[in-house]
């Protein structure tokens with residue numbers, strides 16, 4: 001039996017947009033009592049900053065202004081008592097709700113393609129992971145951020161199913177969304193994320209695939225528990 005070392009495992013969860021990565025990653029972090037980091041929230045926070053500072057114009061981004069913004073940007077996750085969860089803070093202010101808006105979703109893949117953005121985010125992410133005992137979800141966690149991760153899970157789900165989930169999530173938040181527009185945004189982000197030059201979304205060769213198109217969160221957890229048993233990890 002492999003006993004989890006004192007530091008705990010480093011677990012990478014990657015996959016396409018709206019695959020249910022964060023729900024699954026949060027659940028397994030809770031089960032193992034590990035830290036959970038949503039790396040997409042960090043790219044969203046930088047995108048929000050770019051929108052606020054007006055440095056995006058169509059397909060063009062003012063790189064000089066971006067460099068200045070990045071050097072001063074401070075992103076972290078803090079526990080919010082009213083919501084009983086960790087939320088994303090940008091330069092000391094809670095931006096959890098704002099980073100989930102469609103305005104940010106429309107530009108986030110474009111901002112995430114930029115090398116200087118990725119460099120800064122990856123450095124912060126590695127700092128979070130230095131002591132192990134972490135579950136991080138994103139696009140390049142198993143390939144770039146933690147290539148030596150103990151466990152890599154690559155999540156997939158059919159595009160229709162993902163669009164439906166995202167649409168329902170927006171509706172639940174009272175956002176007046178259009179299903180076709182939501183689906184288009186997901187497909188566009190999939191394309192940019194998987195085809196960008198730096199750190200594209202791809203399955204790490206040693207990642208285990210989890211297709212959750214037709215399974216519930218509880219079934220995903222049963223799958224995970226079985227996986228830990230197969231790998232001989234003792235919680």
Ligand code: DC
Pocket residue numbers: 017018039040041043044108109112113137138139140141189193
């Ligand atoms: O996980 P999410 O949908 O909230 O992520 C938003 C965007 O951030 C996604 O379209 C691509 C980018 N991203 C990335 O490039 N690398 C990561 N590790 C996480 C997210």
